[in-house]
Amino acid sequence: MTAAPPTEVEILPRDDASPRVFVAGSPVSEWNVSISHTARHVAAALAPDSVGVDLCETASVAAVRRAADHVLTPEERPVVTERPDLLIAAWALKEAAVKADRNSLFGQAPRRVRILGLMPPALDGRRRALVRHAGTAVLALVLAL
Template sequence: MTTAVDAVFRPIAAGRVHRWGGARLIVAPARELRRVPPLSPAERRVLGALPAWRQAEWTAGRLLAKRLVGEVVSAPADGVEILPRDDGSPRVLVGGRPVPAPHVSISHTAGYVAAALAPEPVGVDLCAFASADAVRRVADHFLSPEELTLVGGERPAALAGAWALKEAAVKADRSGVFGAAPRGIPILGLRPPVLGGRRRAMVWRADDAALALVLAHPGG
């Protein structure tokens, strides 16, 4: 039987690469990611089609993701592209050709940007604790009654952590958080996080936000 838990997530250091469960993860303050990474013509076209307010966070996300890709793929920086699939999820191309692995995922809040890379499908998500009221308003949509009891509806950190877990999980599955998919990924525990199915998960605290990482089909 699952019981409510104290959702005080351990902090994660910003600005350096962390390894967990075979994945690589980095989170950094958005204000520190002003540099523009090498962008291919295709990436510049994607960037130019975005509204002005989205361009800075999109660029920051690619900066972190390309840093991770550069650690595992032997290719010059300007030979690595991270372009959206038809469903919006990011994919890695090297020399203009898609590569089946590694998989990448990117997330943003107003203050932070995160990127994750893994040999298997991966999802990463940031949810600010200040967003707890908004999460509470849609909690009945993405949380079952049992999960609501587990999370506790009045705890901002727990609500943000639950949302980040579900969002990271559907990103790894390449589905959407506003459809039926979130209900099909049960949260069985929050500290430590336990998800249903062949998934491994972790949640950290990045200053004023919950940061969740989900591996969809971990080996072993």
């Protein structure tokens, strides 16, 4: 892909609502994009492989705890629910992985992604993961190879 003026680059939704890169009105199939934001932070990732990025505010731990049963597998819950920092990291990691797979956080998709470890982050399948604290949020990045 050659350089393009910023005025010709757009990020538009696919039919499944995941973002897609367009240059001069044409989709750029060789690049994948993922976007996440909170009230205080924004993150975007661009990669040739499937990519997912997520931000989760550490102050959201109560809401994440209420939704954990839906996102975490029974094996994962006891490992992360006792520590708020691990719970937020697990949530962001799952959401980034689901985005990389171009699935929704609703339904069974999050439970099909298995967290094998959080320090360092590891997921099942052909995925590479990164989790970092970024101010008042946790940032997770997942590449699906």
